[in-house]
Amino acid sequence: MAQLPLKFYEWIATRFYQKKPLDLQLLFVHLIERSLSSRREDNARVLTSYLDHDYWLFRFIAGKNIAQLHDRVSIENELISLLRDPDRKVREGGAQGLATLLQQDFFAWSSLITNGLEKKEKLLSLSLLLSILQFLQASSAANLSCDQYNQIASWFNGLKKTNFPAITHHFVTFCTPVISTHHPLLWNQLLKEDEKNWETTADLPIPDSLIDQIIGQDDAVRLIRRASRQHRSVLLIGEPGTGKSLLAKAMTNELSFYPLEDILIEQNTQQPYHPMVKTLTAGEGLTHLDQISKQASSQKQRLLFLLGFSGITLMGSILFYAFTQQQPLTLLWGLGPLIALPFLYRMWRQPSHRSIKLLVDNSQGNHVPFVDATGMQAGGLLGDIRHDPYQSGGNETPPHELIEAGAIHLAHQGVLYIDEVSTLGMESQQSLLSAFQEKKLAITGRNSNSSGTMIRTQAVPCNFILVLAGNDQDIEGMHPALRSRIQGNGYEIYMKNFMPDTKENRLKVAQFVAQEVKRDGKIPPFQRKAVERVIEEAKRRSERKESMTTRFRELGGLIRAAGDIAVERGATEVTHHDVTDALTETRTIEEQKTATIQPTMN
Ligand SMILES: Nc1ncnc2c1ncn2[C@@H]1O[C@H](COP(=O)(O)OP(=O)(O)OP(=O)(O)O)[C@@H](O)[C@H]1O
Ligand SMILES: [Mg+2]
Structure with a gap:
């Protein structure tokens, strides 16, 4: 009897809801989960039958509740296949299930993640990242041990090495806020590892989204995120090259997309x-114009046919009359209507294809x-x-x-x-x-x-x-x-025109160098020492103690100049010597003027 509502919901969901909006489909997750029996044995049987169900909803439920299955070996295999499932929701379910298992016994389940990461598969890695995140969200800093943090930090390093841009994006967008606010110990550990683990800027991850590429303007970024969620207007005031245009573009990418x-x-x-x-x-604008021009051309063809047919009939009749009646002069009469035909064509042709103009075309607008x-x-x-x-x-x-x-x-x-x-x-x-x-x-x-x-x-x-x-x-x-x-x-x-000289911000400047190298596309990566030289220059340009400038356009100029010098040398990496050379060769007009005036003053 206890199974009755469950069977009923299963039947309705499979029969009627597969093509309905996601929200409605997810309603059944709730109903089915509530109807699962309180006895684990019964649930294990039901959930096992869901594991390879054709409908994703059941695989999702099986993943979420996988901790209720008994046989550990079979759970591991099933879980891995759920975490690789082509359906995103099913992977989410699997990740939730794995997070629950980690809560129950962290070290027993950690081998699954470690082995999974070695496979270097994009979908699997993404699901594993999601499970770790959910585990971190569900745990408080006080409940986690140092060993657990070490293990998690090594997973994050493994994930970064996969080099999948989607992983970097998820890490920056979803994990960073959770870790930096709720797990400061882990955050510091990750920062230290980040600092240790790179040799050239090619080793540094670059966030996918433009907003995450904005450096040194944390308050502005926070406000822009909020403004874009609420569709508010913004006034950005600040010095040149601090990222105002970049923020505006980033805001556009953050806006929710609705049909244009x-x-x-x-x-x-x-x-x-x-x-x-x-x-x-x-897109309908172009289709509409197309239809109108098709109508116009078929109308033109009809008109041409009608006039052509009338012209030929008229000429035929006149020729017939002229020959049968032996009156060649009649041929001259025919000239009049023939000359008139093009005029008639012009007069009758409706300029309908010109009656509409596509003013704003969003057909390419995705x-x-x-x-x-x-x-x-x-x-x-x-x-x-x-x-x-x-x-x-x-x-x-x-x-x-x-x-x-x-x-x-x-x-x-x-x-x-x-x-x-x-x-x-x-x-x-x-x-x-x-x-x-x-x-x-x-x-x-x-x-x-x-x-x-x-x-x-x-x-x-x-x-x-x-x-x-x-x-x-x-x-x-x-x-x-x-x-x-x-x-x-x-x-x-x-906009801020300087930022404090902290470890975190130095790493951000390194990220900036990596971004500029990628954006430019023509210069090689910077060695660590070269980045340090750029950081020194950022400090000098801030003109205050323990700060770095955020006038990044100017720093970008220095990066390109140093990169060009390295290219000229035929080098595959930019060294700190290239940055020093760039600094002397790319002085501003004012600096060059002072340099030429000084000797005469002496
Ligand atoms: N905060 C920043 N983070 C990362 N890159 C930046 C930042 N600010 C500037 N840049 C780099 O400098 C370039 C120029 O920046 P941007 O055009 O956004 O500056 P701006 O504030 O609009 O300057 P202006 O007032 O002269 O128009 C950007 O394309 C980017 O490469
Ligand atoms: Mg600008």
Whole structure:
């Protein structure tokens, strides 16, 4: 009898829920788990039958509750196969099961992880990482022994050696926050090992996500993560090269992706100077244009056929008449209609394929748009009407064809980034503010001398997140209403221009060097000593005690220069001598000037 609800849920889940949304399917996990009997023997039988079930849900339940099975040898094999399962959810279930087993007897189960890591398989390693993380989440620092920490640290090192980018990403994104906050002992141990274990920057892991590549701006990164979760706007103030543009781009990657839209401008036959706006799901815009042009070409073919057929029939009849009645002059009559045919064709052909324009095309858009509108004039930012050289006389381009999207429209559903915001005129800032508030802005001609001012579209959608950037002076040049809007609904972030000289931050600078080498793609990795030389320079440039600069663009320049010197030498690694040479050869104009003036002063 106790099995009855269980059988019932199994039956419903298998029959009706396999194609339903994940949330609904997962509801059955809860129901089935609640209906499992309180006797372990009965459960073992049920769960064993789930282990190789076709439906992932049952394999997931089996993995989660694997600790209830008795036979240890068979559990190990089954668990490994669940941890390698192609279905992500099943692997998650297996990882939960393994975490429970570790809680029950850490050292008994640690060989499974150690052996598993030796196989160097991506899916298996990922699942093992997840189990370790879940184990750490479920345990408090006080309950774990030093031996356990040593074992876990050696697993993490094994995982890093697998060199799978997904592992690095999971480690940085999910494990780092848990370990650094809840297991400080382990964290310090890992940092020490990281420090010990690398010889060149090629040995250092580089995080996959852009936001994890941002160095020395921990507060800013924390706020940006929050702002992107809540879709808030941001003002970034700071010195050049501290990572403002990088943060804005990283924010775009962090935003949750929702279906993008295409924006189309349609000819308005009633009021040609007020073209209409239409939105379609991304990709449908092109399909729509394609359909219209197919319709137009089939209409053209029909018309050609009709006119051709009429022309041939007419000519045939005239020829027939001319020959049978022996009246050759009749042939001349035929010329008139023949000449008229092309004119008729032009007159009747409807220019339907020109009646719509794809203004914002997101057909390739599998990521949130990021538009950098730094330095744009009003037209580029807010949209404009292109100049038409034939403004009248029947040859003019139809008004809707002249419309150009502004950066605000291209950034629809994404991020609009504007650096040096004060260079935008007050009027443009005002229009930007109203577009930002209304989430739509009509496009009209911005040049008062052009006939484009007569054209004004319906309101074009522009629902963007605004990221403004600048330095201290830019704040003064900002339209007060725009600033207040950001203050009211967003975040103001001041970028740090130095960071304390700690072990952790030195490792971060090493990570920065590794990132720049990878981003550049043309220079070899840096030896450890070369990185130390870069760190020294970062300290010197901070101009304060026990700090390092965070003006990373300039440091990036030094890295590229040192890399180029190594390439010139034909070397496969950059040495500290290359960095020293780069430092003397790539002095700023000001430094070079001082160097040439000094001898004459002496
Ligand atoms: N905090 C950082 N972490 C990692 N790399 C950085 C950081 N800041 C700058 N960089 C490096 O320097 C380059 C330039 O940085 P970015 O364009 O983001 O600076 P910025 O603050 O926008 O400067 P500007 O005000 O001159 O536009 C980046 O592409 C990156 O390679
Ligand atoms: Mg920038």
